[in-house]
C-alpha cells in the first residue's frame with residue numbers, strides 16, 4: 807500500500823546522530839496502484855519525515871495540496887526532452903506519473919503528487935527517489951545546475 811511509512815522509517819546512526827535510512831530504501835520499492843478507495847494523503851508531518859530520503863526535492867504546499875518539487879537546468883532544450891524520456895520510462899514502469907514542465911527552454915521542473923488523493927502518498931517519494939537515481943548528469947548544465955544536497 808502507499809502508506810507503509812513505518813517500513814521506511816528505520817533509523818541508521820551516522821556520527822552519533824540518528825537519521826532516517828537512505829534513499830536506497832525508497833528507490834528499491836515499487837509504486838502501487840493509486841485508485842484504491844481507502845488511499846489517503848499523508849500528513850505534512852509524515853511527509854517531512856520522508857524528505858531526507860529524497861535529496862534535492864522540496865516539499866511544497868500548492869493551495870493546500872502537498873507536492874514534491876525539484877528543478878534542474880539542462881544544457882539544451884533537446885536535452886530537456888531527453889530528460890523527460892528518462893523520467894517517463896521510470897513513470898511508466900511504476901504506473902505513477904509526475905507533472906513535467908520545460909520552462910524558459912532549459913529549466914526542467916517536476917512536480918510529483920498523487921492526483922487521485924489530492925496530496926502525497928509513498929508512491930510520490932518512491933518515484934522521486936527513482937528519478938534521483940537516473941544518470942542524467944550529461945544532460946545537465948554544468949555551470950548552472952543546483953547541486954543535489956547530500957542526504958548525509
Ligand SMILES: C[C@H](O)[C@H](O)[C@H]1CNC2=NC(N)=NC(=O)C2=N1
Pocket residue numbers: 838839840841901902903904918919920921922923
Ligand atoms: C490506475 C492508475 O494506477 C492510476 O490512474 C494512476 C496513474 N498514475 C498516477 N500518477 C499520479 N501522480 N497520480 C495518480 O493518481 C495516478 N493514478
